[in-house]
Amino acid sequence: MKMPDLAATDSAIKLIRWLVVPGQAVKRGQPVLVIETDKATMEVESIATGLLKEVRALPEDFVGVGQVIAVLELADSASGPIPSPATTPSALTREPPPSQSGGLFARNRAAAAQRALARQPVVLSPIQRTVGKRMQSSKQTIPHFYLQTSASAEPMIVRRQAAAPKPLAWDAFFVRAVSKALKKFERMCCRFEGDELVVSESDTVGVAADIPDGLYVIAIAAASSKTPEQISDEIRAAVQRLEAGDLEARAARPPDITITNLGASKVESFAAIINPPEAAILAIGKIAPAAVVQEGQVVVQNRVSLTLSVDHRIVNGRYAADFLSAIVSEVEAF
């Protein structure tokens, strides 16, 4: 079986993963592998019914059109009976199963080591190439300005503890707070369509999800009418689907605004690049205790840094500042 000509442009075709393993029976038309081009991630169907004898390309490999990627033993030429398909294909993921380590996989690993020694340039994945192009275009063409503030994280901490033993995703709070604030600041939902500014009616907040395969945005719809628990469940389910390579989850669904959270690292605050065509992006830092003055007294309070990057073509400073203040009020109202 050869790699079909599935790239609409001259993009390289990257093998993402096999959906079947050698030794398994396959049917003509059955999706057997997932590939990625610069335009889309898609499943490739088997061209014949038979037994998958071996695979000749591995996840992460860039494969040329017409290159042999698998060897099939056709059903009508098979000597013995074809075993029925395994109920759960233990998909060939990045790490080869131990039983295969002596064969092609070992050769491939050796080749990878050799490539490293030869200091070959790193090949960008198609998705990273796309992310890079979009970010470069955003940073170069959108006049960003940045507003930085912080909010008390105490109410969120209390609310999160109340939800124990199942801790909520922190992002759930911020998604809800941003969604509620957006209701009062319609212009933050505006986007350019050509020269015209139109109000998006999608009522969704995006959460940047940096999984090993690439950077994706999880879209949470109508978050202002959902509880943090519901939003948290939705985010976690979406991350799982993204990591499992669910093509539908990976399809782009442009939200009104995106939030990006590096709080799990030791980042206090940062400024993010707007995800076009949105008007703003909210960057969330780490929650940490800080000394604050309350009614003349210095007290210790957990706080979180919030930095809003805004498109100056769409809104001016005062409006964006009022929007960020509204987010702070919502964050402190849990």
Added chain:
Amino acid sequence: MVGMSSDRLAGYEKDFLLSLYERMVLIREFEERVKFLFLEGAMPGTIHQCQGQEATAVGVCAALNADDWITSPFRGHGHALAKGLTVQELLDELFGARAGCCKGKGGSMHVGNLDKGMVPGIAIVAGAIPLAAGMALAFKMQKRAQVVACFFGDGAVAEGAFHEAINMAALWKLPAIFVCENNLYGASTHISKVMKNTRVSDRATAYGCRGETVDGNDVLAVYEATRHAAADCRGANGPVLLELLTYRRTGHSRRDPCGYQPKDEQESWFSRDPLDRFAAALRQSGAVASTELDQVKARTEAQINESVEKAKRAPPPPVADLLTDIFS
């Protein structure tokens, strides 16, 4: 499955019903085979397929006379087979062989045969609509009783050429049937994202001609609507804008994974598959035995197998033909 009532079959000759079925099976099997030939790398270029839309092509063409014409866009395999082009001349064309219906120089997006009343496919969206109006003008001026059925998708409706051509055709009462195969998507964009009024046939009122929306997955409904439209055209009451509601069971092209069709939408349309529905109605009516339907399928497969083998061995156009059939 959302069925068709078997009562609907009353009044039709059995042979006619079977011929409709056979033609639809032929299109489905042809497209499936071509899909695998593409995946195997045996066939060059990309392809735009019509699995799920068989009833529109077959219903329309069955209602036309042999000397009537059709035009087609880039998704033309089904139209060609419905208009009577052979599997062999199509496969030869797809393989770039000299024996192909366009001498191997057109490929998948430009199939057609002037001797059989099909203008080679015009791949520019809406490109064939003014052309069909021009053909209809010729029929009228030459006082011929012919009509032209012009196939296009819902995406073409947003083109200026659609408006301009139908406006003129209506003004001059031309014998043209404008057949919009509304499969809900212009490539990957849902119709609701590009038009406020998604009922395409409503536009006929604005041009002053008749418009009709028909279940495009019901081959008999399409056939009857086209007969009616053709009679209108021949009676100098044309043109007619026929909107056939249908659904593509495959991506826009082979390189399109079709991830934008929501699962529930797919399921609801797949339950109204034109082939499954018609086969069920034929069985239910008692007029046709299941074995006869199976024979149709077997016969079709054998025919395609034979043609594929021939097409694979068919020679390409010779170098001497390089500069013939070229216009610039």
